[in-house]
Amino acid sequence: MASVATxxxxxxxxxxxxxxxxxxxxxxxxxxxxxxWSLEDPPDEAVIAEIGQRLEINLDGLRIAGxxxxxxxxxxxxxxxxxxxxxxxxxMAIEQxxxxxxxxxIDAARQAVERRGLAGALSWHKPQKIxxxxxxxxxxxxxxxxxxxxxxxxxxxxxxxxLLRRLVRDPDADxxxxxxxxxxxxxxxxxxxEMEAAMEATDDTVRLWAGWALSELGFGDLARTELRKAATxxxxxxxxxxxxxxxxxxEKEVRAWLGGLMRSSDTAxxxxxxxxxxxxxxxxxxxxxxxxxxxxxEAACAAFxxxxxxxxxxxxxxxxxxxxxxxxxxxxxxxxxxxxxxPDNVGAWCVRLSQLP
Numbered sequence: 265m266a267s268v269a270t271x272x273x274x275x276x277x278x279x280x281x282x283x284x285x286x287x288x289x290x291x292x293x294x295x296x297x298x299x300x301w302s303l304e305d306p307p308d309e310a311v312i313a314e315i316g317q318r319l320e321i322n323l324d325g326l327r328i329a330g331x332x333x334x335x336x337x338x339x340x341x342x343x344x345x346x347x348x349x350x351x352x353x354x355x356m357a358i359e360q361x362x363x364x365x366x367x368x369x370i371d372a373a374r375q376a377v378e379r380r381g382l383a384g385a386l387s388w389h390k391p392q393k394i395x396x397x398x399x400x401x402x403x404x405x406x407x408x409x410x411x412x413x414x415x416x417x418x419x420x421x422x423x424x425x426x427l428l429r430r431l432v433r434d435p436d437a438d439x440x441x442x443x444x445x446x447x448x449x450x451x452x453x454x455x456x457x458e459m460e461a462a463m464e465a466t467d468d469t470v471r472l473w474a475g476w477a478l479s480e481l482g483f484g485d486l487a488r489t490e491l492r493k494a495a496t497x498x499x500x501x502x503x504x505x506x507x508x509x510x511x512x513x514x515e516k517e518v519r520a521w522l523g524g525l526m527r528s529s530d531t532a533x534x535x536x537x538x539x540x541x542x543x544x545x546x547x548x549x550x551x552x553x554x555x556x557x558x559x560x561x562e563a564a565c566a567a568f569x570x571x572x573x574x575x576x577x578x579x580x581x582x583x584x585x586x587x588x589x590x591x592x593x594x595x596x597x598x599x600x601x602x603x604x605x606x607p608d609n610v611g612a613w614c615v616r617l618s619q620l621p
Contacts, residue, residue, distance in 0.1 A: 281336075284325070284336055287323075287325035287326050287329065287333070288333055288336040288352060289340065290318075290322045291319060291322040291323055291348075291355075292340060292344075292346075292348035292349045292352045293348055294315055294318055294319040294322065295319055295347075295348050295351040295384060296346065296348030298312055298315040298319060299348075301315065305503060306570050306573075308576060323355065323388075326352075326355075326356060326359075330360070331360070333356065334356070334365075337349075337352055337353050337356055338353075340352070341353050341369075341372060345375075345378060346378065347378055347381035347384070349381065350369065350376070350378055350379075350380075350382055350385070351381035351382070351384045351385050351388075352381075352385075353369045353372070353381075353385075354366070354369050354370075354382045354384075354386070355388055355389070357369050358385060358386070358389050358393065358394060359393075369382065370382065370408065374408055379411065379412065382412055383412060383416070383419065386398075386412065386415060386419060387419030387420070391420045391422055394416055397413075397416075398413045398416045399413075400413075401413030401416075402414070402417075402424055403427065407435075407439055410431065410434060410439045411436065411438055411442060414431060414439055414442045414443050415442060417446055418445065418449065421449070423450050423452075428443060428446065428447055428450075428452065428455065429455060432455055432459070433462075437465075437467040437469060438469070440462070440465075440467075440470050441467070441469045444458075444462055444470065444473040444474050444476075444477045445473045445477060447459065447477050448473070448476055448478070448479075448480035448481065449477075449480065455477075456478065456481055456483065459474045459477045459478050459481070460474070460478065460483075462474035463478075463486070463487065463490060468494070468499070469499075471490050471494075472494040472499075473501075474487070474490075475487030475490040475491045475494070476491065476504060476508045479491065479508040479511060480508075484508070484509075484511070484512025484513070485512070488509070488512060491505050491509045491512070492509050492521065495509050495534060495538075496525065496531050502534070503537075506534060506541065510538050510541040510542060511541075515542065518538070519542070522534075522538045522539055523535070529559050532559060532560050532563075533559065533562070533563040536551070536554050536563040536564050536567055537563040537566055537567055539551070539567060540563075540566065540567020540568065540571055541567075543570075543571065545571050545572075547571075548568075548614060551564055551567055551568055551571075552607045552610055552611050555589075555604070555605045555607040556589070558592050558593040558596040559596070561589065561593060561604050561605075562603075562604060564605065565603055565605040568605050568610065572614075575610075575613070578613055580606075580609055581605060581606060581613055582603055582604065582605055582606065583604055584601050584603055586604060588604075588606065589604060589606070589607075
């Protein structure tokens, strides 16, 4: 009884406000940083994992702080309604099972036209934690809720079963595109006809992901034209479209297509990047020469890292100062912060690598 009485009449837990504020700010910053790194070409999984570990430490701090963190979360979201801040608000609301907070955070995201952070919050929680929310959202009248429901399924590789048949025909283009992507990822061959029908959609993104899904099912020939068009369009989804095009093959035709792209300075970067996706290390001498050409140098660096991911540990192979590659590169990139490979260093490294036992 004494221990129970001690618990009942214990003084309230003291919270160090400044520490809680730092946890809130760091969690938002780290998740946004991690998300940005995930969009790199190609992404550095080791860096992403390290940032994730640091993020989890700060989320543990917010778990301990509980409701005492909300004033800092609210103030941060009001001042900086960006993806990292929405991640923290969404994560906190779900963590505490606060339905009103979940709803108000979604409303705020709707006003800010920002949903990446909320999708990230859903991906960070285990499926059991968000299951009921997601089931309700998948059948909601609200397009944003349906989108978030599909995003959660995609993050956890969960199959919505029969619901996905309706979602791949969703009237909201973003939800439909994401649903088609999920269907391809899950290898839902029963939805192949819906994917093929979506190839006639008016929305470019819907057509792209319908084609991508078909290629995942082994029907890349049905989507080849659309995927190649998307790969050279310069949109945010151009890279997965290029990867799907290369994967769909046949390799001889893909190489011929990439060769044609090399004839134009506008499409040559796409060709160089695509050649790296063929996973053929014999192209390295050719790729090193492309590193010397400013208009394809960035793509050549990305292609090299795809062929030699172990090279990431060799800091002397890369630079973020274009001037190191000469005045022409300096003029082309200006003040941009870009990662470029140093061709001479890469060549010497590969020679040493080939001599290793």
